[in-house]
Amino acid sequence: MCGRFAQYSSRDDYFDALKIEDDELIYDPQPIGRYNVAPGTKVLLLNQRNEHLHLDPVYWGYGPEWWNKQPLINARGETAATGRMFKPLWVHGRAIVPADGWFEWKKEGDKKQPYFIYHKQHLPLFFAAIGKAPYNKEHGHEGFVIVTAASQKGMVDIHDRRPLVLTADVISEWLDSNTSARRAEEIAHDAALPEKAFTWHPVDKAVGSIKNQDANLINEITPD
Template sequence: MCGRFAQTRSREEYLAPFTENFERDIPWDPEPLAHYNVAPRSRVLLLSMDENDTLHLEPVVWGYAPEWWHKAPLINARVETASQSRMFKPLWQNGRAIVFADGWYEWQRVGDKKQPYFIYREDKAPLCFAAIGKTPFDANSEAEGFVIVTAAADAGLVDIHDRRPLVLTPEAALAWLHPDTSAKRADELAHEGALPADAFAWHPVTRAVGNVKNQGPELVEPVDKPHS
């Protein structure tokens, strides 16, 4: 699954592969976001594309709970079932988006404690998480925001957790966003355009990341021994 991630670079660094061939309705901002501990229910910059092929980057709440859903908002959707489920099919068809990240956190049980790990691209390049949400994306909505699409972990990643975010290449991410991409084609992109497990590296980090109030670059730094 994906329950925490880091989004620390400037929006311009994240947008660089996307704006060469597409217009943007996004203010220029070179300042780093510096979000080292993004948690559910927070507002996250979400990349989307409108019917005029124009890119938008808007703060949208991480979580989705339609009016008929009387449980806690969902934060993830399984790629294996999302395109056909009652909950997510409309979002898959018309609400595809991208969440930028530098990496995500997963917890592995070690004895009677859980050790957090930070997982990132081995080449340190930004990540493009596949996401789906309720359109039009509304910065004021508290319930109908977005979820991150997850896939089954494989290779070494499964040792940390059995699920992981669906991370797309920039090329696949652009196709995922495009309004002319059909739901069927989006399903194909989710498999063809996903980065393989061997593209990632990971290391243990401080347990301080477990507290959503903690922020700062020390959260993503490797630790030799678990500590709080």
């Protein structure tokens, strides 16, 4: 997965898709309006804390003090639950990134063409994420990463990795601190949307600059 996605719908749209009750979160009909979310910025992250759901702005990236490289932004779903870096986060820091789609760059000849990938029915997406909890506290560069899966079928032509997008009906269980790490592995394996749920189209290369943030970034174009 490349390091850009879109989170432009309103909180209402995301919460309605999850069938979250009115008293569980404060609704907000205003669009979030982020069409080019980049690593190193704070992203609204859905998480459970003290048996209540919260939506907190959290740093996208994970680099503990002993990590002397750039903060990581993704974790492979095949190994995140057992690897040294991410196992503690898998147990105690499961979260969800509400989104509308993501961007990937495909090499075409000697150039790279960006594509926007989204649900065929334009439904909200829910990326599985793990990070440093609790999310209402500042942890520096110990923020969160998006869990990824291997791409298959047509999507592999765009990129060999993709976000692990969970179905709305398992989000509550994924977030629940009482859900075991093993059960969370099962959810990641069995409740992810398949490639056939998505479609994609080429978009303007302006998405390559984080300075560009307008809605035109997700519009389909005819490549040169």
